[in-house]
Amino acid sequence: MSYIRKMSLTGLLLFGASVLYAADQSADSLLIFQGDTIHVEAERYKRHQTVNSILARIPLNTFETPASVAVITKPVLEEQNALLLSDALKNISGVNVQYGLGTEDFFMIRGFESKRSGLILKDGLRSPDLSLFGFYGFGQYDLYNIKEVQVLKGPSAFLYGSNTLSGVINQIEKKPQRKNFIDLTALYGKYDNRRATLDGEYAPDGLPLSLRMNALWQESKFYRPHHEAKKVAIQPILRWYIDETSILDIRLEHINADYKPDVGIPLYMPDEKWELPDISPLTSYQTNQDEVSHDSWRSRIDYENRLNNNLSLRNRLYAVGMDGKSLLTLPHVPHRGASGSFTIDRHIYSIEERQKFYGNQLELYLNDELLSVPFMLITGVDMLYSENDAARRISVLDQISYLHPESMINRETEFLLLNVIQTGIVYKNLAPYVVLHSDLPANIKFFLAGRWDLITIDGNRRNNDFDYITKILSSTPERIYRTYSKFNPMIGLSFQDSEQLRFYLNYGRAFAQNTVSVDEPELSRQWEAGYKYQTGNGRFQHTFAIYRIKMEQITIPLTLPLHGNIRAAQGSQLAQGIEFDFGWHINPATDLSLNYAYTQAEYGNYQAETVTHELQSVLQNYTGKIPPFVPAHLLNFWAAHYFLNNFGVGLGVRYNSGQYIHPDNDFALEAVYIWDAALYYRFKQGGWQINWHNFTDEQYYVRGLGPYTVIPATPAMINVSLYLGL
Secondary structure: OOHHHHHHHHHHHHHHHHHHHHOOOOOOOOEEEEOOOOEEEOHHHOOOOOEEOOOOOOOEEHHHOOOEEEEEOHHHHHHOOOOEHHHHHOOOOOEEEEOOOOOOOEEEEOOEEHHHHEEEEEOOEOOOOOOOOOOOOOOOOEOOOEEEEEEEEOOOHHHHOOOOOOEEEEEEEOOOOOOOEEEEEEEEEOOOEEEEEEEEEEOOOOOOEEEEEEEEEEEEEOOOOOOEEEEEEEEEEEEEEEEOOEEEEEEEEEEEEEEEOOOOEEOEOOOOOOEOOOOOOOOOOOOOOOEEEEEEEEEEEEEEEEOOOOEEEEEEEEEEEEEEEEEEEEEOOOEEOOOOOEEEOEEEEEEEEEEEEEEEEEEEEEEEEEOOEEEEEEEEEEEEEEEEEEEEEEEEOOOEEOOOOHHHOOOOOOOEEEEEEEEEEEEEEEEEEEEEEEEEOOOEEEEEEEEEEEEEEEEEEEEEEEEOOOOEEOOOOEEEEEEEEEEEEEEEEEEEOOOOEEEEEEEEEEEEOOOOOOOOOEEEEEEEEEEEEEOOOOOEEEEEEEEEEEEEEEEEEOOOHHHOOOEEEEEEEEEEEEEEEEEEEEEOOEEEEEEEEEEEEEEOOOEEEEEOOOOOEEEEEOOOOOOOOOOOEEEEEEEEEEOOOOEEEEEEEEEEOOEEOOOOOOOEEOOEEEEEEEEEEEEOOEEEEEEEEOOOOOOOEEEOOOOOEEEEOOOOEEEEEEEEEO
């Protein structure tokens, strides 16, 4: 019997245990309002959210939706001191959060990496964060203005378009509430980590206006040398209550961030296998000039109008811009020098990028019935225009000692320029879509959605090699012009066996276009089945999912950047697995959540150029290998309890069964348990909180920059937060 089947049987047994547990639970309802498709709960029971808006852009009952949807709510974010999107995603089954050099949010979702497979949104809208060169360094999302995070697992192009091959993450921003308040927070932690946030609102009496303001200031140093962060952000939102049926929001946001990245420690091969060097975890191979910075702005006008009891309209007009630059040291494979000691070559990657997005999203919502069959219909059109100008420079540095590089770090470093790639792209996307959610006889819910993306990519690209004789860079521009026409559906059914149990099944497709190097977009297809169980009062929730997702036409590098950066859309990857999620609101003071995921993943027709430890470039076949950073087992647990004296405690653990760092599967990071704890004190207008991360001081490693590079993770660390409400 396969592992998948064994775990499926285990899921059914656990479900049976859940039913036995809940059989004697009272039917004391917590609902204060019940509509056709939505349940709104009292505020104190919203830790395990029962409503989501990620599947259809309007609130739906998660229990009735035929898909894997997870919501990380504000109480959980606050208790865990989740400051970044990566912190929040650690609560999601099937999501392996990896380190992003301290400059990006990087994660694996159902076995596929987030750069092209897991789209990150803010209020359902795209952001200009993914570089033309596949660099995600401009995309570290801070949660200072976010009230909750929603995750839809599986292909999501039916509503969100490209780059949703394995899922989509939506950050729900805070909105005006038409009340006056000011909330201040201050944080201080180990390594001189300092942070302050403001969240306030002013609603003048007698005027149909409300102004909410969120702001952030942070200066942080971290465990490893040269790793720092400075961030300043501000977001005002003005809401105009035009009348009883229509609202207009005007929001602006500006973010300025500067990071000192951490590229990690390269492995070496003293004998016949890859090994970590026996050196201090504080060892650095970077220059003191490494830096990533970006300056971004966002503006948006939202208009909503309830035309009648059944029909509503929403329009969102937005503009986003970003100027970013980065300088990263890439350490190469160590090798023995003439003296017999190990030395290491390094390159400098310098990227400058300017992006602008302009878009409009128009939607109509109809909630009605036909032949006594209730249905909800959403139809809309997405329009997006973007401009992206980028340049990447590759320079070579001098060799340094591998085992004793410290003396070489702080001196000024000269760069020898080798190659410059310049790219300018204009991207246009017109996408009509439709979503239908309907009740059918025999307690069946039917979900059908589809989006037709019409995409035009127009631009040019220069790949300039440095001529050491003429000392100039020159090449003939390469014209880039591509058009895509992709229709991607999703179909789902859910069947309610009882008031507490619902089975579901879905199928979906998605695509991701590569704007620079290849003509064919990457494709993914998924089948998923499972069940959702909850007690009558919603205090106990349990979901189980089994899925199979295949990605085809994966863009893989056939040569490295210095050899032409040739790519081809010929790879494939298969992932299948199971996921369990449990949420238990034991009583008004105690909550716990537990999730587990088992993933099987492997490459299909996959080959790429790699560098051996003899510094030879070879084209290697990875068919049948496990993709990097896809552990077989992931487990997350979090529990929180509040005492009558306003004190509270939290305890959590994350388990990762171990993972390869390269497609050759020659080196694996060991399994690790990471324990976190928290102590809270709350009162009406404030409180304090202590979060102790990795309190067992576990030594482990995470993803670095480059194919054989890892970063020593942060050891035990304490953060202290203060809260004040005015």
